[in-house]
Amino acid sequence: MTVTHERPEVVVPQESTSRLVADRVTLGYGERTVVRDLSLAVPDHRVSVIVGANACGKSTLLRGMARLLRPAGGSVLLDGEAIHRLPSRQVARTLGLLPQSAVAPEGLTVTDLVSRGRHPHSGLLRRWSREDDEAVADALALTGTLDLADRPVDQLSGGQRQRVWVAMALAQRTDLLLLDEPTTYLDLAHQVELLDVLRDLNAARGTTIVMVLHELAMASRYADHLVAMQGGRVVAAGTPAEVVTPDVVRRVFDLECRVIEDPVSHTPLVVPVGRHHH
Amino acid sequence: MTLLQAPARATTAARLGAVGVVALLLVGTASVLVGSRMLSPAVLLDAGDPLRPIFEARFERTLLGVAVGAALGLAGALMQGLTRNPLADPGILGINAGASLAMVLGISLVGVSGMQAYIWFAFAGAAAAALLVHGIASLGGGGATPVKLAVAGAAVTAAVTSWSTGVLMVDRATMESFRFWQVGTVGGRGIDVLLTGLPFLVVGGVLALVGARLLDALALGDDVARALGRRAGLDRAVVGLAIVLLAGTATALAGPIAFVGLVVPHAVRSLVGPAHGRLLPLAALAGAILVVAADTLGRVVLPPAEVQVGIMAAVLGVPFFLVLVRRGRTGAL
Numbered sequence A: 001m002t003v004t005h006e007r008p009e010v011v012v013p014q015e016s017t018s019r020l021v022a023d024r025v026t027l028g029y030g031e032r033t034v035v036r037d038l039s040l041a042v043p044d045h046r047v048s049v050i051v052g053a054n055a056c057g058k059s060t061l062l063r064g065m066a067r068l069l070r071p072a073g074g075s076v077l078l079d080g081e082a083i084h085r086l087p088s089r090q091v092a093r094t095l096g097l098l099p100q101s102a103v104a105p106e107g108l109t110v111t112d113l114v115s116r117g118r119h120p121h122s123g124l125l126r127r128w129s130r131e132d133d134e135a136v137a138d139a140l141a142l143t144g145t146l147d148l149a150d151r152p153v154d155q156l157s158g159g160q161r162q163r164v165w166v167a168m169a170l171a172q173r174t175d176l177l178l179l180d181e182p183t184t185y186l187d188l189a190h191q192v193e194l195l196d197v198l199r200d201l202n203a204a205r206g207t208t209i210v211m212v213l214h215e216l217a218m219a220s221r222y223a224d225h226l227v228a229m230q231g232g233r234v235v236a237a238g239t240p241a242e243v244v245t246p247d248v249v250r251r252v253f254d255l256e257c258r259v260i261e262d263p264v265s266h267t268p269l270v271v272p273v274g275r276h277h278h
Numbered sequence B: 001m002t003l004l005q006a007p008a009r010a011t012t013a014a015r016l017g018a019v020g021v022v023a024l025l026l027v028g029t030a031s032v033l034v035g036s037r038m039l040s041p042a043v044l045l046d047a048g049d050p051l052r053p054i055f056e057a058r059f060e061r062t063l064l065g066v067a068v069g070a071a072l073g074l075a076g077a078l079m080q081g082l083t084r085n086p087l088a089d090p091g092i093l094g095i096n097a098g099a100s101l102a103m104v105l106g107i108s109l110v111g112v113s114g115m116q117a118y119i120w121f122a123f124a125g126a127a128a129a130a131l132l133v134h135g136i137a138s139l140g141g142g143g144a145t146p147v148k149l150a151v152a153g154a155a156v157t158a159a160v161t162s163w164s165t166g167v168l169m170v171d172r173a174t175m176e177s178f179r180f181w182q183v184g185t186v187g188g189r190g191i192d193v194l195l196t197g198l199p200f201l202v203v204g205g206v207l208a209l210v211g212a213r214l215l216d217a218l219a220l221g222d223d224v225a226r227a228l229g230r231r232a233g234l235d236r237a238v239v240g241l242a243i244v245l246l247a248g249t250a251t252a253l254a255g256p257i258a259f260v261g262l263v264v265p266h267a268v269r270s271l272v273g274p275a276h277g278r279l280l281p282l283a284a285l286a287g288a289i290l291v292v293a294a295d296t297l298g299r300v301v302l303p304p305a306e307v308q309v310g311i312m313a314a315v316l317g318v319p320f321f322l323v324l325v326r327r328g329r330t331g332a333l
Helices: A058-065 A088-092 A110-121 A130-142 A158-171 A188-205 A216-222 A246-253 B007-033 B052-083 B095-110 B115-138 B146-170 B172-182 B191-218 B222-227 B232-254 B260-272 B276-300 B309-326
Strands: A020-029 A032-042 A047-052 A073-078 A095-098 A176-180 A208-212 A225-230 A233-238 A257-261 A268-272
Touching (some): A032 A058, A032 A073, A047 A058, A047 A188, A047 A216, A047 A246, A058 A176, A058 A208, A088 A095, A088 A110, A095 A158, A095 B222, A110 A130, A110 A158, A130 A158, A130 A188, A158 A176, A158 A188, A176 A188, A188 A208, A225 A246, A233 A246, A246 A257, B007 B052, B007 B276, B052 B191, B052 B232, B052 B260, B095 B115, B095 B146, B095 B172, B115 B146, B115 B172, B115 B191, B115 B232, B146 B172, B191 B222, B191 B232, B191 B276, B222 B232, B260 B309, B276 B309
Parallel strands (some): A047 A225, A095 A176, A176 A208
Antiparallel strands (some): A020 A032, A020 A073, A225 A233, A257 A268
């Protein structure tokens, strides 16, 4: 396991390549620095999950890696080039993002929304193609939303709506997909359902997935590569078995816990202690 | 287009487009024939007819109505998309007030006269007001959000309108010239007025067609738009320029005509959904129909006087609007 204290080095699982790398990146909003001097290599074709307490900078890091925030220092590299200097449209064909702030105009149908994922592949003079159709149909099929195709997005349930947004991001057909807390507001069954869809995507297409989750149980269950953050820095990164230990959980979440084996997935499962039990 | 292209709405849009073109031809024909002096259809064919000058004047007036109506419908749809505010129209966001003030100042201080010169002042005023509203709305955190745009627009409109009123109260000569423009009419302007404005309308229309794609991305939120490869600030500027060109020119040509830019995009959206590729062309078409129809009716409802096109558009539009609200189909963006 890799526990890093002061200046974290780039941590790469062995024999893995990384197209997306944060290189000593500092990110913030105006005067306020949220992520400081952080380095992280995202292993290709794996599911990476970033966890941490509220306000630890995990969403900020994701926004920085998706070029929505310009780093105050360091850089985010995509295929070895600073992502902020690449044409946005070119980046959009390689790297997709589902932010938390997504809104669907009232009355927009599922198909219309998912079709907008084709935006970076289309142009003013380029007509809708067979490839676009396939990408949209595939995205609907993979997310199980084909039968919702003609429904307005605003009339869907929370779980359906989130799958539709994932479908839009899938229609973009990017090799990398970043998701900012995609399971927020979903009940447990819909969380599992959505994360299974993302796992399917990773298995079927080898899509590199990076997501921010705040459920540690879900994170250790679905992550190949788990990144624990605290105070704008990476505290630990590695497989869930390496990262999820009582020591790391104490440092990241300020929580006393025991770690047992999840009887279903055989991944680490955090059992909080709290004040009323011993 | 295949099964996945929301076939129902694409077909609806195509049908509405066809119906709209026919309706515009009918309304346009009526506009040429109807007035204090009714013309028979024969005048359309006979160049030697003694009533031919009336026909020609009404024909020019109809063309101007089509251009102004289409521009207002289009600008309203763009404005509502840009601000994600279903109550946005060029009037609310200060463009009319800015155009008025610039003309008042132009007449009063510089002594400009004639429609040709007015247009430039109105246009500059519209652009300045739009920039000012956008600038104020961009202050503070979070950029120009829809709510801040609406508030800034209301504030700028109130301030600018009071300045115009102030100048007009002390300057009667300016008031006399200004009234000619301020009534909001497509009549008596002449073809040269339309030709002066036409290049701006054409550029604005082309930018609007480009803007459809941009607005479709921006409608999903700035973050999604950027994830899709858009540059939100640049795209807003393109759409904003289209709005100033279209609404500014329409206002300069015909004076302030309220309501068209508000109600037309609403009505069209409730029929074909919020996708701008379908919404924008139909909003242009519907705007043209409404303005020409309102102008035609305004000539006959209270003879011998003419009712201004802006008032008639509201008279025609309000019942329609109420039906939409009652059916609950207007919706937010």
